[in-house]
Amino acid sequence: MSELPITQINLPPGFIDLGMGNPDLDLLPMELLREAAEAYFLAGDRRTLQYGVEQGNSIFRVALADFLAEGYGQHVNPGLLFVTAGASSALDLICTLYTQPGDVIFVEEPSYFLALRIFEDHKLRVVPIPMDDEGLCIDALEDELAEFQPKFIYTIPTFQNPSGRTLSQARREKLVELAQVHNCLVLADEVYHFLLYTQEPPRPFAAFTQDVEQVISVNSFSKILAPGLRLGWIQAHGEVIKRLVGCGLLDSGGGMNPFTSAVVQRLIESGGLKENIAHLREEYTRRLNAMDAALRKHLPKAEYTLPEGGFFFWVRLPGVDAGELRQKAQEFDVGLRQGALFSSQKGNKDYLRLSFCYYGPEAINEGIKRLSDCIASATGF
Numbered sequence: 001m002s003e004l005p006i007t008q009i010n011l012p013p014g015f016i017d018l019g020m021g022n023p024d025l026d027l028l029p030m031e032l033l034r035e036a037a038e039a040y041f042l043a044g045d046r047r048t049l050q051y052g053v054e055q056g057n058s059i060f061r062v063a064l065a066d067f068l069a070e071g072y073g074q075h076v077n078p079g080l081l082f083v084t085a086g087a088s089s090a091l092d093l094i095c096t097l098y099t100q101p102g103d104v105i106f107v108e109e110p111s112y113f114l115a116l117r118i119f120e121d122h123k124l125r126v127v128p129i130p131m132d133d134e135g136l137c138i139d140a141l142e143d144e145l146a147e148f149q150p151k152f153i154y155t156i157p158t159f160q161n162p163s164g165r166t167l168s169q170a171r172r173e174k175l176v177e178l179a180q181v182h183n184c185l186v187l188a189d190e191v192y193h194f195l196l197y198t199q200e201p202p203r204p205f206a207a208f209t210q211d212v213e214q215v216i217s218v219n220s221f222s223k224i225l226a227p228g229l230r231l232g233w234i235q236a237h238g239e240v241i242k243r244l245v246g247c248g249l250l251d252s253g254g255g256m257n258p259f260t261s262a263v264v265q266r267l268i269e270s271g272g273l274k275e276n277i278a279h280l281r282e283e284y285t286r287r288l289n290a291m292d293a294a295l296r297k298h299l300p301k302a303e304y305t306l307p308e309g310g311f312f313f314w315v316r317l318p319g320v321d322a323g324e325l326r327q328k329a330q331e332f333d334v335g336l337r338q339g340a341l342f343s344s345q346k347g348n349k350d351y352l353r354l355s356f357c358y359y360g361p362e363a364i365n366e367g368i369k370r371l372s373d374c375i376a377s378a379t380g381f
């Protein structure tokens with residue numbers, strides 16, 4: 001009998017999936033969570049096993065606000081934080097509350113392919129906006145705004161999945177201004193904001209939310225602690241928070257994840273979260289450098305910009321159909337994600353997304369070598 005699955009992706013032994021955006025099991029902080037859970041059980045507050053307050057555990061939100069204030073360099077009001085079961089749940093809830101089937105939304109081209117799946121579930125009409133090295137192109141956005149009235153503009157402004165790009169400060173300000181003029185939301189998915197490896201990124205969209213009703217910042221513990229916690233948050237204007245808190249889902253089920261929030265609260269208060277992020281930055285920097293070195297060595301024709309944070313290299317292999325390459329690469333025990341997956345138009349055919357989060361330097365080098373062997377072996381690449 002094959003092993004019963006516990007994780008979402010289960011790879012055959014020996015296979016190196018460089019497309020995988022999940023963190024390495026070895027980087028999931030079991031010990032920090034054990035300590036936090038012990039502190040939680042010692043305190044013995046049974047209220048966190050009850051249906052929770054709709055906005056999310058208030059003491060947790062205070063701890064989270066303090067953590068964010070330090071990271072963002074500005075005061076964060078815990079009253080403007082809303083607890084979710086991760087960024088995916090936040091995106092889904094916002095679609096439920098703010099859209100109807102057939103509504104137009106704008107996304108970056110390319111964008112996170114699984115967010116596109118959520119938008120598909122809500123039967124939204126997706127209009128892609130091109131990006132350049134500074135992120136979403138504002139001129140192209142203005143052209144589309146002249147034609148469509150989108151419900152929201154979905155952006156991953158910092159260390160984007162898949163392109164690794166970061167939206168400049170000037171464009172952030174312009175985007176917020178346009179959203180106010182056209183009365184549509186900016187839905188900013190900021191899950192990679194704290195995973196920086198060189199310099200600080202521009203201020204997050206979260207920083208606009210206190211004053212601007214049109215901006216919603218979505219974030220998560222999946223990348224900075226562990227995806228299995230299913231814990232994240234929204235930071236938004238009071239009017240948005242009011243709307244979220246009033247929804248039927250919470251009326252029935254109470255606030256999301258009160259138990260997990262209470263454990264993570266201890267981990268924030270003890271400094272464990274900061275410690276974990278520092279460790280991740282160090283480890284991911286090593287892996288990023290290993291991927292860069294391996295690409296230079298084994299795939300010198302690969303075109304990419306070195307990412308400054310996040311998980312991904314967005315690589316162009318001119319003349320290569322990355323979808324076909326992915327198929328063929330199976331025979332070489334190596335995986336990737338083809339660029340077309342991240343396109344609402346099935347474009348980006350000669351691009352691939354490679355991740356450096358799941359494997360250590362040695363496996364990264366071996367995976368890139370296998371990819372190079374695969375390309376060398378095949379005609380038509």
Ligand SMILES: Cc1ncc(COP(=O)(O)O)c(C=O)c1O
Nearest residue numbers: 021086087088112156161220222
């Ligand atoms: C941009 C982006 N948003 C959301 C998610 C999913 O986050 P969560 O686990 O919090 O649902 C991911 C995970 O890969 C992501 O890259």
